[in-house]
Amino acid sequence: MTLGVSAIGQGLLYGLLGIGLFLTFRILDFPDMTVEGTFPFGAAVAVSAITHGINPVLATLLAMLAGMLAGAVTGLLSTVGRMPVLLAGILVMTALFSINLRVMGRANLSLLNQPNLFKSLTNTLVSADFSSVLIGFVAVGLVVALLMLFLNTQRGQAFIAAGDNPTMAQSLGINPKRQQVLGLMLGNGLIGLSGALVAQSNGYADVNMGIGVIVIGLAAIIIGEVAFGNLTLSQRLVAVVLGSIIYRFILLVVLALGFSPDDLKLVSAVVLAIAIMVPQFDAQLKLRRVLKKGVQS
Amino acid sequence: MSQLALKGVTVNVPTDDGVKTLLDNVNLTLNSGDFVSVVGTNGAGKSTLFNTIAGNLPVAAGSIMLGGHDITTFSPEKRARYIARVFQDPKMGTAPRMTVAENLALASHRGQPLRFKLRRLNAQKPDFLTLTKQTGNGLDAALDRETASLSGGQRQALSLLMASLNQPDLLLLDEHTAALDPHTSAAIMQLTATMMTERHLTGLMITHHMADALAYGNRLLVLDHGQIVADYDAQQKARLQREDLLAYFA
Numbered sequence: 001m002t003l004g005v006s007a008i009g010q011g012l013l014y015g016l017l018g019i020g021l022f023l024t025f026r027i028l029d030f031p032d033m034t035v036e037g038t039f040p041f042g043a044a045v046a047v048s049a050i051t052h053g054i055n056p057v058l059a060t061l062l063a064m065l066a067g068m069l070a071g072a073v074t075g076l077l078s079t080v081g082r083m084p085v086l087l088a089g090i091l092v093m094t095a096l097f098s099i100n101l102r103v104m105g106r107a108n109l110s111l112l113n114q115p116n117l118f119k120s121l122t123n124t125l126v127s128a129d130f131s132s133v134l135i136g137f138v139a140v141g142l143v144v145a146l147l148m149l150f151l152n153t154q155r156g157q158a159f160i161a162a163g164d165n166p167t168m169a170q171s172l173g174i175n176p177k178r179q180q181v182l183g184l185m186l187g188n189g190l191i192g193l194s195g196a197l198v199a200q201s202n203g204y205a206d207v208n209m210g211i212g213v214i215v216i217g218l219a220a221i222i223i224g225e226v227a228f229g230n231l232t233l234s235q236r237l238v239a240v241v242l243g244s245i246i247y248r249f250i251l252l253v254v255l256a257l258g259f260s261p262d263d264l265k266l267v268s269a270v271v272l273a274i275a276i277m278v279p280q281f282d283a284q285l286k287l288r289r290v291l292k293k294g295v296q297s
Numbered sequence: 298m299s300q301l302a303l304k305g306v307t308v309n310v311p312t313d314d315g316v317k318t319l320l321d322n323v324n325l326t327l328n329s330g331d332f333v334s335v336v337g338t339n340g341a342g343k344s345t346l347f348n349t350i351a352g353n354l355p356v357a358a359g360s361i362m363l364g365g366h367d368i369t370t371f372s373p374e375k376r377a378r379y380i381a382r383v384f385q386d387p388k389m390g391t392a393p394r395m396t397v398a399e400n401l402a403l404a405s406h407r408g409q410p411l412r413f414k415l416r417r418l419n420a421q422k423p424d425f426l427t428l429t430k431q432t433g434n435g436l437d438a439a440l441d442r443e444t445a446s447l448s449g450g451q452r453q454a455l456s457l458l459m460a461s462l463n464q465p466d467l468l469l470l471d472e473h474t475a476a477l478d479p480h481t482s483a484a485i486m487q488l489t490a491t492m493m494t495e496r497h498l499t500g501l502m503i504t505h506h507m508a509d510a511l512a513y514g515n516r517l518l519v520l521d522h523g524q525i526v527a528d529y530d531a532q533q534k535a536r537l538q539r540e541d542l543l544a545y546f547a
Contacts, residue, residue: 173377
């Protein structure tokens with residue numbers, strides 16, 4: 001029960017990471033490597049701010065802003081600096097490693113004896129396990145609702161169009177480069193938020209906590225797509241969060257099977273690879289069935 | 298007043314050997330309602346001319362006036378307020394993962410400032426239904442379908458509808474029937490002609506179909522080596538034969 005609740009809570013918190021990645025990876029159609037630097041950046045900013053006496057809510061918002069700033073740098077390197085976005089993301093991710101060390105002053109910063117969002121809730125309302133579910137649910141609910149609203153505005157539609165077909169978007173007066181920077185800022189802002197919440201939930205920030213998070217985000221997106229099939233864009237945002245929760249349960253099962261926590265990164269990669277391959281194999285199987293039927297008839 | 302005026306427009310691009318001139322001192326004036334066919338060999342400068350007018354290539358010399366505005370230094374996005382374009386590839390003119398109605402809704406705001414205002418797709422749908430019915434190719438029944446699932450002809454018809462929304466000052470048709478089969482190509486050309494006339498649009502149309510160049514529009518330009526080497530008005534064009542045009546390609 002406790003493990004299940006914890007998996008749901010972690011799934012919700014990492015679901016924000018999935019949604020952030022979804023904006024660049026699925027809507028704007030490019031891989032953003034900044035993610036691996038932004039996630040610990042959000043954690044570092046939030047934890048560092050809290051240890052400096054800043055209110056946890058404000059610290060979490062600061063982490064989101066820090067993520068947006070990192071996304072803006074990647075966007076500007078790519079659009080103004082005319083750098084491939086993949087390379088721009090790798091550069092910012094690398095730079096953020098040093099920045100995170102500067103922000104925290106060391107490789108690992110604890111929130112021991114410090115207030116944080118989860119603690120304040122645990123002290124007043126719910127048990128520790130349910131606090132991450134509650135905060136995760138509220139954060140995900142707010143983010144999904146705001147994004148759904150945004151994507152249904154004229155600006156949001158232009159954002160989608162710029163990712164779908166930049167040439168067409170430009171011919172309609174939409175600046176695809178601006179939309180790219182906007183997407184990177186929004187996406188990394190959410191990833192910074194996710195990092196801040198995960199760090200507060202865990203009770204510490206670590207400079208290495210970003211390693212492999214892109215796989216976790218991608219797994220959330222792809223598991224959501226495989227599990228729920230054809231959906232509207234707004235529904236897909238919810239599917240990413242559900243995908244993130246399913247992914248956490250898969251990890252629970254893997255641990256229950258006796259795998260070591262050290263194997264989790266390997267397992268994550270394998271789960272993602274399987275999730276990516278399932279639709280391909282499924283399509284091939286369907287095609288074979290259709291062909292077989294055709295030959296028989 | 299002329300609708301479009303290119304004065305001494307020269308476009309250069311850097312090469313390994315120095316500079317290559319793609320458009321060489323081009324002067325062109327289009328009046329309101331003109332529908333001009335543009336023909337020429339590959340590399341003659343037809344697409345360069347379109348890219349220059351649309352703002353995708355900077356001019357080295359000269360000026361471009363459109364509807365009384367000097368647009369020479371305008372970005373492509375700013376020019377979109379005045380210029381609409383249909384591309385050769387049907388996939389280029391539409392957003393594949395958005396529905397037909399969503400594509401039309403986007404085009405209905407072409408060139409206007411983007412706002413955080415909720416779209417009114419359902420309110421716009423009756424207008425889109427009327428609009429798409431005139432294509433006669435089933436586009437009206439596909440308003441809620443993603444454009445990726447449409448045929449090439451349907452997508453190009455949609456591109457044409459999107460480009461003609463909001464009465465652009467200039468419509469650029471960039472070999473817009475080249476990727477279609479002969480039957481669909483003829484249907485799209487017929488739709489183009491109807492829209493140009495009914496909406497009194499001003500347009501330039503690049504084509505490699507000599508029959509279309511002769512049959513449609515009130516003027517015909519021949520480009521070669523980045524220059525306009527022939528400019529036929531309606532009367533001269535009426536007397537032209539396919540062989541006369543093919544002579545420019547020899």
